[in-house]
Amino acid sequence: EIAKLPKETLALWEKYGGDETDDKEAFQKSFIRHVTTTLARSIYNIDNFSAYQATAHSVRDRLIKRWNETQQTHTEADSKRVYYLSLEFLLGRSLDNALLNLGLKDNCGEGVKELGFAMEDVLDQEVDAALGNGGLGRLAACYMDSLATLDYPAWGYGLRYTYGIFQQRLKDGYQVEFPDYWLNFDNPWELPRLDVVVDVKFYGSVNRYTDEKGRKRYAWEGIDTVQSVAYDVPIPGYGTKNCINIRLWSSKPKRQFDLSRFNEGQYEQAVQEQMQAENITAVLYPNDNHMVGKELRLKQQYFWVAASLFDIVRRFKKSQRPWSHFPDQVAIQLNDTHPSLAIVELQRILVDLEGVDWDDAWEIVTRTFAFTNHTILPEAMERWPVPMVQYLLPRHMQIIFDINLFFLQKVEKAFPDNRDLLARLSIIEESTPQFVRMAHLAVVGSHRVNGVAELHSELIKKTIFKDFIQYYGNDSKFENKTNGITPRRWLHQANPKLSELITDTLGNKNWLKNLDLLKGLKSYVDNKDFRKRWVAAKHSNKVRLTEYIKKTTGIIVNSNALFDVQVKRIHEYKRQFMNILGVIHRYNTLKKMTSEERADVVHRVVIFGGKAAPGYYIAKLVIKLINSVAEVVNNDNSIEDSLKVAFIPDYNVSVAEIIIPASDISQHISTAGTEASGTSNMKFVLNGGLILGTVDGANIEIHEEIGDDNIFMFGNLAHQVDDLRHAHRYRNVPMDPSLQAVINDIESGQFGDSRIFAPLINTLTLGQDYYLISDDFQSYLDAQKLVDEAYKDKEGWITKSILCSANMGKFSSDRAIQEYAERIWNIEPVPVVTKKHI
Ligand code: C3B
Structure with missing residues (x-):
């Protein structure tokens, strides 16, 4: 394509492109240009915050250059990529990290100083990108840093919440929450891709029809369409030109207004619809290690998964390979069960939209996905009521039932007449109402399941996934990948x-x-x-x-x-x-x-x-x-x-x-x-x-x-915990005397009105000391x-x-990522070679 351009055009690109070099003078030029144009300020009204913005925008220019080179290199190489699906990315601040990873720290530091600012104060102006709760979200951020540093062709997919994790303040010693409206000022660390838009459907019904080959097929007619807009967050590697991408989706209404409603005078209702669409990515659920069964959360999960898979499939289709090659080009890592609907969505795309036979499709799906489990706490296990899934995603619910049916048929063959085992392994919990067990869906739909430390990986095989071990055999699917940090x-x-x-x-x-x-x-x-x-x-x-x-x-x-x-x-x-x-x-x-x-x-x-x-x-x-x-x-x-x-x-x-x-x-x-x-x-x-x-x-x-x-x-030790809990429940275990003394001190009012703390103290006495503090x-x-x-x-x-x-x-998260790359994803590094600016 480029070859077809007139010589004069090419010459202009050669002459004027690629100005954003890494030396001090070029940086200072960028800085002043951003102050006067991007910020519309001048030397007379620039404070630390505008200095931060100008610095960030200057660094952003250079980041984008590398981002472009990386994406171009990866597209040309056309090798296998990994997609890390995480509902949380706890990135924190970006400027200092970008300066370090791009090797700009010294030049920018000096450059800023000569312009009259201290880099420390400038760095301190940045607000955290806090799109996560705790360990799980920060792990995703460390892993992106390592993926970039090790030159792996990788993308993250997540949601661009308008509100990150709440801000905590203290009032009279109590926590009070305030909204974290982190996008208050412009965010230089994202590239809005207003042209990358995916329609996501909800609700509706499923129609059955016979296709031209005489096969029974299903088509989902969703009724509520919401648009998903991409925002790309560049993640530079350290000491490499590689700069990978986290694509965060933001929801927006499909139509600006429902004109008929507007004409009928129902202005409020028309606007309401718009607000509901925007609601989907409004807020990060502030729970860590705890499931909250809100429909909006399920909507978030599907919205994110549907947009991400559409994007991944679109990219694969460009290469015109047969579907059977999909797992050789695409590895998808599920960060906890939050994205497990992706398994169902890919099966739906292949079977309903692309006409792939069920068994072939399922083979592709299971070779593509791998799943990381981060907890064995029962209250954290995701289970969604079947009626809720059925209503929101009717076709997906059918597919889950089918996945389950075929899976249980295989189990039954291997273990005839073992109804209890079938019930325990089932993706559906047979309660009233029924529930979809997302962890079971993730295990059945993945070729690898890993825990995050040695003990944890052993424990999941003995507790929550015990029955899967009986079915799959000990070593087939389950692995350990000890976490790491950058x-x-x-x-x-x-x-x-x-x-x-x-x-x-x-x-x-x-x-x-x-x-x-x-x-x-x-x-x-x-x-x-x-x-x-x-x-x-x-x-x-x-x-x-x-x-x-x-x-x-x-x-x-x-x-x-x-x-x-x-x-x-x-x-x-x-x-x-x-x-x-x-x-x-x-x-x-x-x-x-x-x-x-x-x-x-x-x-x-x-x-x-x-x-x-x-x-x-x-x-x-x-x-x-x-x-x-x-x-x-x-x-x-x-x-x-x-x-x-x-x-x-x-x-x-x-x-x-x-x-x-x-x-x-x-x-x-x-x-x-x-x-x-x-x-x-x-x-x-x-x-x-x-x-x-x-x-x-x-x-x-x-x-x-x-x-x-x-x-x-x-x-x-972990193996003693069950017995100790049993003892608390059924025997009268006396409290540890030192602990009893401390409880007495609290109850005596030494730290204020002790009635306030009664519910807390009750967890040690009435609550049977579930966490074994006394022990x-x-x-x-x-x-x-x-x-x-x-x-x-x-x-x-x-x-x-x-x-x-x-x-x-x-x-080091580098070690962890290398293990994932070799043992689970089967991907190779693709180093970025410097490209000309055209
Ligand atoms: C956390 C676990 O609680 C941590 O032990 C672990 O180090 C990290 O994940 C990363 O693996 N975790 C979390 O932050 N949120 C959850 N919902 C589940 C686990």
Whole structure:
């Protein structure tokens, strides 16, 4: 096509294209151009925020260039791609990451400075893209970073929520939620593709007809059509030209107005319809590890899945290959069960729209999909009422019944006369009403199912998917892929001082692409100079956090104290409750000491952060209790600063980047077997923070890597949990005496009106202590004592801290992505070669 253009046209493109080079001068030119044109401002009215916008737009220009080159390269290579379907992408801020990954940091930093701004202030203007709840959404973001860095041809697909996860503020110690209208100002990190539009249907009916070959066929006549508009978010890799794409869909009404209604004078109803369409992608459901069965959520899921599959199929069709080649060109990863309707949608496209025979279609579908499970908590399992699915997606419901029928027929052949097994394996739960078990659909429709840490992957085979193991045989489908985190954001960006020390020590930045190289730090563990700089880095991070705590809470803490951190979503299984009960125990122990005795204790700052789902009453009470305890402890001069408690509001990715590098010890204390992996545990240890944790999730593998000396583990083991719960339920197990004492303190009113906390305390007594706080409490206190002892040995602690980081190579998301690519997706890297600008 290009060859057909007149020479003069080509010459113009050659001459004027590709101006966005990476040098300082070109950047400054871009910056000033964006101030005057994009922002319509001038040298006289530019503040930090406009400086951020101008910088972001200048970087965006360069990102888009790479994005284009990458997409062009991938299209030409026409090799297999992976599509990562995730309802959540918790990206956080983009500017600093883009500067680093594009290699623009120094030139832009200088360029901005010469223009009169400090890069730090400029970076601080950006609002987080917070399109996720917690671990699952942040994992997706880390995986996109690694996919880009490792040159894989990959796309993410998600939703462009108008409102991300709510903003948390505190009022009288209680959480209050505010909307996160993150698109208030323009968003330079997305490319609106107003021309990429997909019609998505809902409701309606199914017609049966006979096609020209005499086959019975089905056609779904949906009645409510909503448009899905694409917004592309470029994700640059580190140290590569590769820049991949996350395509986020936004809903908009198909027609601007229903004119007939308008003419009939029903103006309001006509506008209403428009608003309903826009509603679909309005808000991210704020639940973590908990299912809420709202129809709008199901609509979101189908809206997203339908638009994404349409896009993927359209791209495949361009290559004119036969359908049987689809799984050789396309791998689709399902991030949890949220996108499992994609299995049904692809089967529908193939059978109803493309006329592929059912069995051939099903073969294609199952070879295409793979599924990651992130939880075994029963309340998190997605089940949709059959009547709701039937009404919203009548043809899909038929297809699910057929998938189930054919699947159960096969099971019956292998296990005749085993009705119980059939009922347990069925995709349909035979209750009133019936439910669709999305996890079963995902397992049956995928060729691989993986858990996210070794223990978790073993547990799913023994619990939620036990019966599938009996049917498929142990090793056929089920695998482990231990989670990982990107060292670019979580060490290099979040902890610049430590990153610089590591680079100086190892001689280069190669560790950022090969985290195993951190092992090289071990030979410096006794090097005085190195140790000094290591401590200095940690201390400056603690000073930074001290200032942040003061700014956000007014609480003044001592940066020389031991910083003890628990930041994550507030959930009973994560046991923030146990942590604060432990704090009360510590406080009352300190109060009983004499001044001389206290002189000997390690001073602590206990730091909490995390959001509770707005409807999760008990979790919200935990926040209140933490703040009530903080109020009393922080104002008690008699304990002489030996203990401070701070709840940092509105925990998010950017706040995590300040907190994590400043931690001495962090708590990952879930009831054994309940935390599938955890990923913040990896971030803390990578930054030289030690862990106090239960034998759960990735704690176990971190322990394996860093050794007994560098981690504090406690508590009952996963295999003991069932028996302990049974005992609580049917025997009268006395409460742990130290715990009982703490409960008495709360009930005595030491932390304010104790009636407020009664429902919380009831979870330990009336609620049968489902999360086994009493069973683990003594062991927890013992472990805390060991932490204090170890911290007193300053030099010993530094050694532990260094060895922690040095042994964390395994937990790079690069390693995880490589395993997925080789074992599940069967895709190869496609490096981007620099293209001319035409
Ligand atoms: C989380 C799990 O709770 C974590 O243990 C795990 O590390 C991450 O996923 C990533 O695998 N998770 C979540 O954030 N939301 C869910 N709905 C289910 C699991």
